[in-house]
Amino acid sequence: MKLITAIVKPEQAENVKQALNKIGIRGITMSEVKGYGRQKGHTEFYRGSEYEVAFLPKTKLEIAVSGKTYKKVIDTIQKTARTGKIGDGKIFVTNLVSVVRIRTGEKGDKAI
Amino acid sequence: MKLITAIVKPEQAENVKQALNKIGIRGITMSEVKGYGRQKGHTEFYRGSEYEVAFLPKTKLEIAVSGKTYKKVIDTIQKTARTGKIGDGKIFVTNLVSVVRIRTGEKGDKAI
Amino acid sequence: MKLITAIVKPEQAENVKQALNKIGIRGITMSEVKGYGRQKGHTEFYRGSEYEVAFLPKTKLEIAVSGKTYKKVIDTIQKTARTGKIGDGKIFVTNLVSVVRIRTGEKGDKAI
Amino acid sequence: MRYLLLIISLVLVGLQTTSAFTAETVTLNSGNTAWILTSSVLVLFMTLPGLALFYAGLVRSRNIISTTALCYGIAAVVSIVWFVCGYSFSFSGEGKYFGNFAKLFLDGVTVKSLSGDIPEILFVVFQMTFAIITPALIVGAYVERIRFSSALIISVLWIIIVYAPVAHWVWGGGWLAKMGVMDFAGGLVVHTTAGVSAIVIVLMLGSRKRFPGGIEPPHSPILSTIGAAMLWVGWYGFNGGSALAANGNAAMAVLVTHISASAATVTWMIIDWSRHGKPGIVGMITGSIAGLATVTPASGYIGPMGGLILGVLSGGVCYYSVILIKTKFKIDDSLDVMAVHGVGGMLGTLLAGVLATEAFGGLGLGKVTVGAQTSVQIIGIISVALISLVGTYIICQIVKGLGGLRVSEKEEIAEGLDFGSHGEREYNI
Amino acid sequence: MRYLLLIISLVLVGLQTTSAFTAETVTLNSGNTAWILTSSVLVLFMTLPGLALFYAGLVRSRNIISTTALCYGIAAVVSIVWFVCGYSFSFSGEGKYFGNFAKLFLDGVTVKSLSGDIPEILFVVFQMTFAIITPALIVGAYVERIRFSSALIISVLWIIIVYAPVAHWVWGGGWLAKMGVMDFAGGLVVHTTAGVSAIVIVLMLGSRKRFPGGIEPPHSPILSTIGAAMLWVGWYGFNGGSALAANGNAAMAVLVTHISASAATVTWMIIDWSRHGKPGIVGMITGSIAGLATVTPASGYIGPMGGLILGVLSGGVCYYSVILIKTKFKIDDSLDVMAVHGVGGMLGTLLAGVLATEAFGGLGLGKVTVGAQTSVQIIGIISVALISLVGTYIICQIVKGLGGLRVSEKEEIAEGLDFGSHGEREYNI
Amino acid sequence: MRYLLLIISLVLVGLQTTSAFTAETVTLNSGNTAWILTSSVLVLFMTLPGLALFYAGLVRSRNIISTTALCYGIAAVVSIVWFVCGYSFSFSGEGKYFGNFAKLFLDGVTVKSLSGDIPEILFVVFQMTFAIITPALIVGAYVERIRFSSALIISVLWIIIVYAPVAHWVWGGGWLAKMGVMDFAGGLVVHTTAGVSAIVIVLMLGSRKRFPGGIEPPHSPILSTIGAAMLWVGWYGFNGGSALAANGNAAMAVLVTHISASAATVTWMIIDWSRHGKPGIVGMITGSIAGLATVTPASGYIGPMGGLILGVLSGGVCYYSVILIKTKFKIDDSLDVMAVHGVGGMLGTLLAGVLATEAFGGLGLGKVTVGAQTSVQIIGIISVALISLVGTYIICQIVKGLGGLRVSEKEEIAEGLDFGSHGEREYNI
Ligand SMILES: Nc1ncnc2c1ncn2[C@@H]1O[C@H](COP(=O)(O)OP(=O)(O)O)[C@@H](O)[C@H]1O
Ligand SMILES: Nc1ncnc2c1ncn2[C@@H]1O[C@H](COP(=O)(O)OP(=O)(O)O)[C@@H](O)[C@H]1O
Numbered sequence A, B, C: 001m002k003l004i005t006a007i008v009k010p011e012q013a014e015n016v017k018q019a020l021n022k023i024g025i026r027g028i029t030m031s032e033v034k035g036y037g038r039q040k041g042h043t044e045f046y047r048g049s050e051y052e053v054a055f056l057p058k059t060k061l062e063i064a065v066s067g068k069t070y071k072k073v074i075d076t077i078q079k080t081a082r083t084g085k086i087g088d089g090k091i092f093v094t095n096l097v098s099v100v101r102i103r104t105g106e107k108g109d110k111a112i
Numbered sequence D, E, F: 001m002r003y004l005l006l007i008i009s010l011v012l013v014g015l016q017t018t019s020a021f022t023a024e025t026v027t028l029n030s031g032n033t034a035w036i037l038t039s040s041v042l043v044l045f046m047t048l049p050g051l052a053l054f055y056a057g058l059v060r061s062r063n064i065i066s067t068t069a070l071c072y073g074i075a076a077v078v079s080i081v082w083f084v085c086g087y088s089f090s091f092s093g094e095g096k097y098f099g100n101f102a103k104l105f106l107d108g109v110t111v112k113s114l115s116g117d118i119p120e121i122l123f124v125v126f127q128m129t130f131a132i133i134t135p136a137l138i139v140g141a142y143v144e145r146i147r148f149s150s151a152l153i154i155s156v157l158w159i160i161i162v163y164a165p166v167a168h169w170v171w172g173g174g175w176l177a178k179m180g181v182m183d184f185a186g187g188l189v190v191h192t193t194a195g196v197s198a199i200v201i202v203l204m205l206g207s208r209k210r211f212p213g214g215i216e217p218p219h220s221p222i223l224s225t226i227g228a229a230m231l232w233v234g235w236y237g238f239n240g241g242s243a244l245a246a247n248g249n250a251a252m253a254v255l256v257t258h259i260s261a262s263a264a265t266v267t268w269m270i271i272d273w274s275r276h277g278k279p280g281i282v283g284m285i286t287g288s289i290a291g292l293a294t295v296t297p298a299s300g301y302i303g304p305m306g307g308l309i310l311g312v313l314s315g316g317v318c319y320y321s322v323i324l325i326k327t328k329f330k331i332d333d334s335l336d337v338m339a340v341h342g343v344g345g346m347l348g349t350l351l352a353g354v355l356a357t358e359a360f361g362g363l364g365l366g367k368v369t370v371g372a373q374t375s376v377q378i379i380g381i382i383s384v385a386l387i388s389l390v391g392t393y394i395i396c397q398i399v400k401g402l403g404g405l406r407v408s409e410k411e412e413i414a415e416g417l418d419f420g421s422h423g424e425r426e427y428n429i
């Protein structure tokens, strides 16, 4: 099992969710994060003073998937989150040692 | 060492924290996330228009534990976070390559 | 490749970012979390009632790095996030199976 | 000789009466002045920050500064327009259709000029606060996608081309006033103009990109509730101040206003409750505003029972108007300016005559019949709707030519208008 | 001849004086009317949005819409009740214990009716704003667990069964008024009734599930501070308007109100500071409200030194009352309605007679002795507390029978009342 | 005989007229009283919650409670100081430089005392609201680092050492008043004193630790906008109320105030737009406040054209003053009290004479020449700046001796003043 963590542009999150839904993914955990990268931040001005804002709003999606489907999931995210402009984000994949469904205590692939 | 990530219902978080405390866990990192899964979201109505809210508020707990204790921790979380209703959440376990305590620079189990 | 997750004091985050920048790190994902640990929470009083606040605000930094640089990154974080007082936080390191840059579809070290 | 004496005495009495009348009209009444000063404060408060908050809470969080800045910026530029020419075009001279140029830059309006028994300069201020809120109401139609500069230009032109003529017709002694149209505090001048113009702008500007499917729910019902409460409270000055005196008429206007708002709040709440199983606060406050807008034209003529009737009617009619316009016609009048203000204002104008009769506890219509009065009310509604439609259409065409109405798609969808148009972000927590 | 002239002129002067005098008592005073119009605005503003925000900031974030909707909904329904029967039951007729049915639906109250030298309809409005805020104050006792519909029904019944009789006793010419009880702006009518009824409702409704251990701290002290500031400002109209005139009495009431609020703020702050090492804003604003509630009954009778004394006393007494009720007695009067309003109102009523004496810089008690007056004050407190207790108990029993008082445990603990009862969420950022 | 009668009657008429006139000056005018009561409400509202919100939105989120508590706490303690001695020191007696001790604790100020044709006690209240807002304005200079207790002590001393003397000089019949200085509503008394003292405190206190590089942007532009709107609305009472009557003078003051605010808003917006490509809301509201502060001293003397000129000038001059002080001189007057209020107040005071001339549509200077008047204005500015500078310097030295001015570095940088000084946190969502 893999844990896929995708950092995407907030306005693309809904797209990604729908696409994942279509390929049968039923569980996602989402959170608001701030990202710093190649995409330049911006400068804000208040009362004549400059404020550099390095971190831009991004959305983080975490999805636990079985070993079989994870490539397809990565692929789907990459395609639907993409706008082609700098700052589109990253996908990170880590190994999951174990997954538990709290309600039932089920473990492993069944718990996903 | 393992990193245990639990997605639980917000109102259960306090319970879980106390239970973990009892079994000697002294460190937890918590954050607010939104979850999408088998548990249906809901529909809100404003001025006669429908708004589907797919993502529900969840609480994410991250706990680094030593290889020995992690089963007990998973068990405790599963039991105390459980309400038996759909949407109770998941526990994900990943391997930790290394842990560092910033204050002292200690590494490994001692750093947890 | 490694995913480095650092939990630091919010007021140290800017320092850490700048130090990482100097050693060539160009990407960071940041989020606000709450931490519970050896550092005592505090008690608040409102209208004569006590409220225990166990969780303190922390900042979480996630940084994907190549296998080569990760030790230096950990080192830099540990040094710049450190105030020497309890509650300075932790660094967790996990293995990354794969990294994808959404914009280009590049994989692996190039995607970081 | 006797006839002569009689005539002379009659003339004298006449003169005396006249002079008495004149005397009464030429002395300043400090109590009335105090109340109209206060009412001006209240009506300004309705826009800043009332309306701004009401609207800002209903949009998504990336457009909150933009929505607020629109209300704020319009208030500032319209105030200057009012001083330069708006007042003169609305209230100077005896013209049938337009004011004149005599009071440009408030020429001749001194500290001592009176309007009735209050300072004319105070009448200028009080009316200015109405001229401010009317284009600000329209903001609700075009939020989350309009260019800031375009909205400012539209508002300036709109005051001159739509608002000033209508204010002159109805309140400045123009043709509708001469026909005896009843519009105590702005059912026509404020709400009908705003509602109709809102629809015109939306049709020329287009919907928000994700409308109707992808619109987010109001990001802060509480912010909107604060705004709505301020509007409600301020409306005491809006309607009560329109008596231009601190007397029973003002007090009655305040009471009927409050009763209508309360009844509409409860009505909207009940409909929501029965349709969706829960009474939401956004519905309750929308009901209040519907009730307030609807009672506005009638507020100085009716009794509390009339207020109750208008409240209940407005709660129902405006509720279904929202659905009709947004869900059925798919017109993205984003915060329902037409359905709440336009429809409400027209409804209240239509029924003002009927409910002013003694049968409904109103103050009576004098010698005019209900039918005759209602005909005049209908003429008022149609003519005001027409000038709003045509005037706003022309204005939009002009501004479209000047550089377009909308922000870029990227700004609308991705970064939001707060950063895109104003370079700022709310919630830097 | 000269005598004749003198006599005639004296008679004329006499007539003039008389007529002038008569005129003065039956003629509308526009200045007073202006101030009471303004005061009505201010007292409504205290509830909408003042009190709603004050309370909303003190609950946890999942119940903010619920708390606000309670205040808002109660304001709407109570307004209608007031128009239908509340005013008549409170202020019509000469009954010792109750008003009568003569002014149901404000029958006979026309634009021209006067009450003193202001329009009667304005008196209706001003008193309505008091009737609105009183049951809204009680909201603080039962937030975070009550059923919305039950709270509305309780409030409607409460106005009829508790508020109207007490208003009649004290302000409507009833038995307490005849005994000469001193309650300038509502220490008995507003604060004692609200405080005592709060406790009764809490005892019948039960505590919040997690009380006392698991209660979250106020989720937004700033929201509460905005509300408290609005309450403070609005109280100028609450107490100052109760003079029913714009005169020295109103101004003095405003001053003593302000001084009491300031002194109570500082007192509460100092106690917090010395007990916990830090002065919190929640404590400061709670102190202000305590000072304002406490000075209310006395505000038209005392001088600034009396205000200072009441302020300091209320800061201390209400502080320890909170601890007594919440911490010692474990009664979950959630936002301390009894400790702050009830105790404050009773304290001020008790001391009104003493502090009204010239010794404390008050306006004097005329021929009544301090002892006699204080006895009357005590009779007032006891009788008003009693009817509040009994009346509210009966009401709760009725509403319990109608379908229960509380929301489900799941709603209370898990989803919160915002979504559970209203289907909405705040903070969709 | 006929002549005798004639003479007698003439004398009688004369007497009557005289007595009528005298009567007029000694009788309370309820309309004026109503307006000054309302104005007092408005000016208090400017501080609570207006100014508190305006400032709270501009700081970082960890200092929002601290900033609000400073405004709130200062309001409370200064009110008590005003009652104890502030009023007496400012407005009692005929002294050239100071008031006297005659009205300590408002001794002798009864419900019946008049000040002009309004109750003296009302004048006390109205002036109190000015005494409250002035030290609260200074809060903007020292937020995010000052010790709460030090700020309270500074404010108390400041009212006695700086504010009371200046109020006496300018409004209490002191030497500047006798020279004929024009300061209608506080360009000198409020804004110049606040601005100069702000700079002095900052220089003695030091900058925020991360200034200028690491300062966060305003955490909530909307909160500040709500505050600014409240300030704008309240300023109707600030300047309009300073006429101490509900008349044409008050109305004109309101109009010019509004025009200046609007013009300054637009000016600041345009400068921001052209410099940074986008018009931010923080800039717009700052412009409004600059325009309001600047027109204050002139508001009762000028016409709307004068208001427009002052608005445009203030928008530009204050804009560049901010940059000069913050960016060039690196003085951490954190929320620009000097640049906006100080510079604005001085600018308006300087130009009051010129713009009051008929040439600019003002009410005229009578027999004084523009040059003479402007000299007096300059003397006023210099002397008021001087006492503010010296007085505040002494106060800071005293308070420094009492235990220091700043919070610990840890509190300032790490935990924030909300928790550090008040033990509370905002946004417990
Ligand atoms: N090495 C990294 N570690 C963690 N997060 C990263 C890393 N690099 C980029 N990110 C995240 O991805 C986002 C987009 O990256 P950026 O370099 O701006 O553009 P792109 O992905 O198009 O190259 C960043 O805002 C940040 O949140
Ligand atoms: N595959 C998944 N990957 C990541 N998070 C998931 C996944 N499945 C579920 N979750 C998280 O767990 C929460 C509960 O899951 P859900 O399917 O609703 O109920 P249950 O856990 O009872 O089966 C979701 O809201 C989501 O946050």
Ligand SMILES: Nc1ncnc2c1ncn2[C@@H]1O[C@H](COP(=O)(O)OP(=O)(O)O)[C@@H](O)[C@H]1O
Pocket: B026, B027, B028, B029, B030, B062, B063, B064, B065, B101, B102, B103, B112, C007, C034, C035, C036, C037, C038, C039, C040, C056, C058, C085, C086, C087, C088, C089, C090
């Ligand atoms: N075992 C753990 N798992 C996850 N997070 C932890 C763990 N221990 C500590 N933390 C995080 O690190 C923060 C600091 O830890 P703490 O024990 O207070 O101080 P220190 O790191 O100086 O020993 C905590 O607030 C928490 O966010």
